[in-house]
Amino acid sequence: MNFFPTPYPDEILYSTMARYCIxxxxxxxxxxxxxxxxxxNCIAIMELPTRLDALVENMPMGTKYTAEYFIxxxxxxxxxxxxxxxxxxxKIIQTMRNGEGAVSYMRIGLISNSITxxxxxxxxxxCFKEDIETFGEPYWHRSHQITGVFVCSKHKIPLYNSVELIRAGNRQRFISASHENCIAEEEINYSNDLMKKMLWIAEDVEVLLNNQFGFKQPEWFRSQFRVKLIEKGYARMNNYIYQKKLKxxxxxxxxxxxxxxxxxxxxxxxxSWLPDMVRNNxxxxxxxRYLLLARFLGIPIADLFNTKLGSNDEDENNIDAYQELWDQRLIELSQSGLSIREIADILKxxxxxxxxxTDRLEIKEFWKFNGGGKYLHSKFTNTEEFKIKRxxxxxRWLExxxxxxxxxxxxxxxxxxGVYAWLKKYDSEWMEENYRRINNRVNHVDxxxxxxxxxxxxxxxxxEMKEDKPERITWTTIGSKLGISGWLSKRKEKIPLTKAYIESELESLEEFHIRRIKWGIEELERQGKEMTLWNLVETAGVKPKYMKGIYKEIKQILNNRGYDCNFKF
Ligand SMILES: [Zn+2]
Known part of the structure; x- marks a missing residue:
C-alpha cells in the first residue's frame, strides 16, 4: 500500500479498511x-480481525502503527x-496478529453462552451527521457494534441497524458506512426506564473499550463480586449464597x-447464568453480564479491575487496636516482675x-531491671530510670x-x-498533647x-433557665444542661452564631441576683406570704450579704410594686 487512511476516533478497523478500498x-x-x-485467501472480519501483522507490514514505509495499536x-x-x-x-492476540480466518468465539465465552x-x-x-461534517464521510463506530449496546453514549439516542450484514456470504469485501446503507426508516423509542439501563451499559462498555486494565483470572472477579455480595447481604462469609434473593x-x-x-x-x-457466575467455577x-452484575452491586468498572475489594479499613483498624491493647498489656506485665515464661502463659x-x-517495643532495658526485682517494691514511675527513659x-518522639x-x-x-507504646502507657497526657492529627477525615467537624x-x-x-426558679446563665451552666460542658466554652470561637447569642444572655452575679429577687417577690405574692427580708432570702435563695450590694435595685423594685422597703442588712 502506498497510503493507509488514518483511523477516525472510535472507528472500527474494518471501517478504515473499507475506506481504503474506496x-x-x-x-x-x-x-x-x-x-x-x-x-x-482471507475474509473481511468486523469484531476480531486476523492477519494484522501482515497488514502492518504492508503499510507505507515508516508507519507508526502496530498490530497491538489496532487491536x-x-x-x-x-x-x-x-x-x-x-x-x-x-492466544487471541496471537491469532489476531498471525492467524487466519475468524477467531474462535468459544475462546471468549460467546458461543457456549448462546449469545446471538x-x-x-x-x-x-x-454521529453519522457529525462525522460527515467533521471528516467529510461517515464511518462505522466501534462502540456501536457491540451486541447488547442499544444507544449511543455520546448522543444518548437509540442506535439503528444498517442494511449491511456483518457476516454476509463469503465476506469477500469491506463495506463502508454510507447514505445508502445507513437509513433510519422507523424511529426507535425506548421507555425512559429502558433508556436509563441502556445508557449505564453503554457507558460501562466505553470504559472497557478505552482502558487496558490488564487481564485477571476468574477467581479475581469472583472474589470482587463475593465481597459485595456479602456486604449487601446476598452471601455469607462461608460462601453460602442466597441465590433466590439475589435473583x-x-x-x-x-x-x-x-x-x-x-x-x-x-x-x-x-x-441461569447469574448463579453460575457467582458460584465457584x-x-x-x-x-x-459482568457489567450487569457490577452495576447491580455498585462496583465501578475501574474498581472492579484495579481495586482489590474486601481489604477493608475497618478490619485493619481492628487489628491495629487489638495489637495496641496487646502491646500495652505486655509492657504492664513486664513491669510486674514476672518471668518471660509466665508472661507468655498469660498472653497465650x-x-x-x-x-x-519486647525487642520491637524496646522494653528489654527495663525488663532487665525488673528481672532483678528492682521495681517490685517501689513504683516504676518514681524511679530515676523511668525519668531518663521518659x-x-x-x-525521640519529637524528633x-x-x-x-x-x-x-x-x-x-x-x-x-516502641516509642509510641511506652509513652502512651506512661506519659499519656504528654502524648495526647504531642499527637499530630492530620485533618482529613479523623475528627473532622463541620x-x-x-x-x-x-x-x-x-x-x-x-x-427554660429563665422560667421557674431562675438559674444563672453562664457558658458552664448552658453547657452542662446540653451535656456538652466539656467543649462548649472551649470551642466558642468555632460557633459564632451560638456564641453571639449566649453572650447577649450572659449575666453577672449581680444581674442574676436581681433576676432571682424579682422572681422571689412574685413568688411571695403568689403564695400570699408577707414581704419580709427573711422570706425573700429564703424564697429567692440570695444571701443577705449579696443583697447589700444591690440594695438600691431591690428598693426600686419593691417601691415600684407598692412596698415600703425598710430592710436592714
Ligand atoms: Zn451518536
Missing amino acids: RSGNIKEIHNFEDLFGTR YKHTLFPFLAAFIPKERAE LNKYFRFCPE RDFIDFYGNEYLALVQSPVSVNSG DITTYAI SSTKTIRKA KDLRE LHAKYPDKSSNQIRKDND WNKRDAELLPKVKEVIK
Missing part, C-alpha cells in the same frame, strides 16, 4: 485483500476479552424486559513471640515529628511502635453545621 482504485475486490494482507484501539477485543484469563487473551451476535452493522444518526433483587433492579434485550434473562426458580461468560503466646515483641523517648513534618502521628507510630444546629437548642435551654 480509495485504492482497485477494480476487483480481491486486489484490495492483496494490498492489505498480501494474500487473496486495542480499533477492534472489539478490549470489550470481548475483558474478562478472560491472560493466557486465553494472549448483532446481524447488521449499527449506526447512530447523530429476585437482580430482576427487580433491571426488569425482565431489559434482561431479555441483553440476552441475559434471569428466572427465580431455575438456574471458572466459566467465563459474555462481558455484558510463645516465649519467642514475647521476646520478639526524657529520652519524648525527645520523629520534626523529621516528617507531613506525617501524622498515626503514620509515624507505625514504624516506631462547625458551621454544628453552630446552626446548636443555636435553637441553646435558645430553648436559656428560656
Whole structure:
C-alpha cells in the first residue's frame, strides 16, 4: 500500500479498511485483500480481525502503527476479552496478529453462552451527521457494534441497524458506512426506564473499550463480586449464597424486559447464568453480564479491575487496636516482675513471640531491671530510670515529628511502635498533647453545621433557665444542661452564631441576683406570704450579704410594686 487512511476516533478497523478500498482504485475486490494482507485467501472480519501483522507490514514505509495499536484501539477485543484469563487473551492476540480466518468465539465465552451476535452493522444518526461534517464521510463506530449496546453514549439516542450484514456470504469485501446503507426508516423509542439501563451499559462498555486494565483470572472477579455480595447481604462469609434473593433483587433492579434485550434473562426458580457466575467455577461468560452484575452491586468498572475489594479499613483498624491493647498489656506485665515464661502463659503466646515483641517495643532495658526485682517494691514511675527513659523517648518522639513534618502521628507510630507504646502507657497526657492529627477525615467537624444546629437548642435551654426558679446563665451552666460542658466554652470561637447569642444572655452575679429577687417577690405574692427580708432570702435563695450590694435595685423594685422597703442588712 502506498497510503493507509488514518483511523477516525472510535472507528472500527474494518471501517478504515473499507475506506481504503474506496480509495485504492482497485477494480476487483480481491486486489484490495492483496494490498492489505498480501494474500487473496482471507475474509473481511468486523469484531476480531486476523492477519494484522501482515497488514502492518504492508503499510507505507515508516508507519507508526502496530498490530497491538489496532487491536486495542480499533477492534472489539478490549470489550470481548475483558474478562478472560491472560493466557486465553494472549492466544487471541496471537491469532489476531498471525492467524487466519475468524477467531474462535468459544475462546471468549460467546458461543457456549448462546449469545446471538448483532446481524447488521449499527449506526447512530447523530454521529453519522457529525462525522460527515467533521471528516467529510461517515464511518462505522466501534462502540456501536457491540451486541447488547442499544444507544449511543455520546448522543444518548437509540442506535439503528444498517442494511449491511456483518457476516454476509463469503465476506469477500469491506463495506463502508454510507447514505445508502445507513437509513433510519422507523424511529426507535425506548421507555425512559429502558433508556436509563441502556445508557449505564453503554457507558460501562466505553470504559472497557478505552482502558487496558490488564487481564485477571476468574477467581479475581469472583472474589470482587463475593465481597459485595456479602456486604449487601446476598452471601455469607462461608460462601453460602442466597441465590433466590439475589435473583429476585437482580430482576427487580433491571426488569425482565431489559434482561431479555441483553440476552441475559434471569428466572427465580431455575438456574441461569447469574448463579453460575457467582458460584465457584471458572466459566467465563459474555462481558455484558459482568457489567450487569457490577452495576447491580455498585462496583465501578475501574474498581472492579484495579481495586482489590474486601481489604477493608475497618478490619485493619481492628487489628491495629487489638495489637495496641496487646502491646500495652505486655509492657504492664513486664513491669510486674514476672518471668518471660509466665508472661507468655498469660498472653497465650510463645516465649519467642514475647521476646520478639519486647525487642520491637524496646522494653528489654527495663525488663532487665525488673528481672532483678528492682521495681517490685517501689513504683516504676518514681524511679530515676523511668525519668531518663521518659526524657529520652519524648525527645525521640519529637524528633520523629520534626523529621516528617507531613506525617501524622498515626503514620509515624507505625514504624516506631516502641516509642509510641511506652509513652502512651506512661506519659499519656504528654502524648495526647504531642499527637499530630492530620485533618482529613479523623475528627473532622463541620462547625458551621454544628453552630446552626446548636443555636435553637441553646435558645430553648436559656428560656427554660429563665422560667421557674431562675438559674444563672453562664457558658458552664448552658453547657452542662446540653451535656456538652466539656467543649462548649472551649470551642466558642468555632460557633459564632451560638456564641453571639449566649453572650447577649450572659449575666453577672449581680444581674442574676436581681433576676432571682424579682422572681422571689412574685413568688411571695403568689403564695400570699408577707414581704419580709427573711422570706425573700429564703424564697429567692440570695444571701443577705449579696443583697447589700444591690440594695438600691431591690428598693426600686419593691417601691415600684407598692412596698415600703425598710430592710436592714
Ligand atoms: Zn451518536
